[in-house]
Amino acid sequence: MGNQAALQITDLDVHYKDFQALWNVSLEVKEKKIVSIIGANGAGKSTLLNTISGLLTPSQGTIKFLGERIDGLPPHETVPRGITLVPEGRxxxxxxxxxxxxxxxxxxxxxxxxxxxxxxxxxxxxxxxxxxxxxxxxxxxxxxxxxxxxxxxxxxxPKLILCDEISLGLAPVVIKSIYRRLEQINRDGITIVLVEQDVKRSLRAAYWAYIMLEGKMVLEGEPSSLSEEEVKKAYFGI
Ligand SMILES: Nc1ncnc2c1ncn2[C@@H]1O[C@H](COP(=O)(O)OP(=O)(O)O)[C@@H](O)[C@H]1O
Ligand SMILES: [Mg+2]
Known part of the structure; x- marks a missing residue:
């Protein structure tokens, strides 16, 4: 049971009018796990979370939550299903x-x-x-x-919490305390997606990590298997 996918995203495209912010994004989050998505400012992290929670509608692709299609559903339909966003900027x-x-x-x-x-x-x-x-x-x-x-x-x-840059602008000791709460919440059975620019802390908390660059998923893996070199290259696109 614990290995079932809570969230399954396939080939997602998202546009702001003529501007395409997400390109063919796919990702999977297993139930009751923590996944990290990291990427520089402008990579498309908030766009992705806002699309999952229904603030934005994808132009292509599917989002499944516990096996059911939810892409295009507005927040007042995703929240009762158990999806909650902790938005950027609180x-x-x-x-x-x-x-x-x-x-x-x-x-x-x-x-x-x-x-x-x-x-x-x-x-x-x-x-x-x-x-x-x-x-x-x-x-x-x-x-x-x-x-x-x-x-x-x-x-x-919630069954799934989407955290958008939860540690941005906070002191290290405060970040530590928030992450401790997140891990406790996760132990109680809630699936968590962390979006962060701060690579180290969010990688430590996650069983699986994705790295985004310019609207695309460029690297994924177990955090311990990703070398610092690899992560840097993917993060900065160099
Ligand atoms: N409301 C919007 N209208 C037009 N473009 C946007 C809007 N919000 C974000 N973008 C653009 O989409 C891209 C991804 O932004 P965003 O998802 O906020 O990135 P991140 O959260 O990783 O910093 C950026 O190029 C950004 O300028
Ligand atoms: Mg953002």
Whole structure:
């Protein structure tokens, strides 16, 4: 069971009007695993995650989640299926409290009745959010805001979390603590896709890595099998 594919993407093309941002992208993520996608700024990482979550529609190719086609489904149909995006730049609600931000994460008919239970579980995982539950989002530090973004994603009771540059702009000690939470979430059975520019940390957490360059997948493998040289070449295209 653990080897079943949670996510299966085949030959995906995505355009912004005339500009083609993804070219023939394929990838597979096994259930309950962590996969890393790395690539320089502009490689197409956010485009890929936004297409999986349904913010963008592919012009070609298929996306299957737990065996079902989901390409072209909007977020209000992918979220109830268990797919949640932690967007680049956090996008928390600055003028809502921590509690209210978290409530916004559990708006589907499936999760709403279990909100209080989910909230207590979440506060155990993120004691800092509990301590700050009545504070406005914009009074939190960068790291706390990122925890809140991740916590809000957890409130939708996801099976798959897509994290877009979760460590961007944070101090190493904060990044470490966020990655510890991610690994704990993964141990509880949630599949995770990490998109990062920071190569080292995300490779360490993953069982499989993909490297993107200019809208294409250029290299993949077990992180331990990829040489630093190979990764550098793929990442920079030199
Ligand atoms: N809304 C948009 N309209 C047009 N082009 C875009 C848009 N968003 C991203 N792009 C372009 O698509 C490519 C991939 O961008 P993106 O997916 O954001 O890369 P990454 O997340 O890896 O930095 C880049 O060339 C970028 O300029
Ligand atoms: Mg991006």
């Amino acid at each position: 996008r928390i609600f600055p003028r809502l409290t921590v509690y209210e931000n978290l409530v916004m994460g559990s708006y589907t008919p499936r999760t709403r009745p279990k909100r209080d239970e989910a909230m207590s579980k979440l506060y155990e995982l993120f004691p800092v959010l509990k301590a700050r539950h009545s504070q406005m989002g914009n009074t939190l530090s960068g790291g706390e805001q990122q925890m809140l973004a991740l916590g809000r994603a957890m409130m939708s009771d």
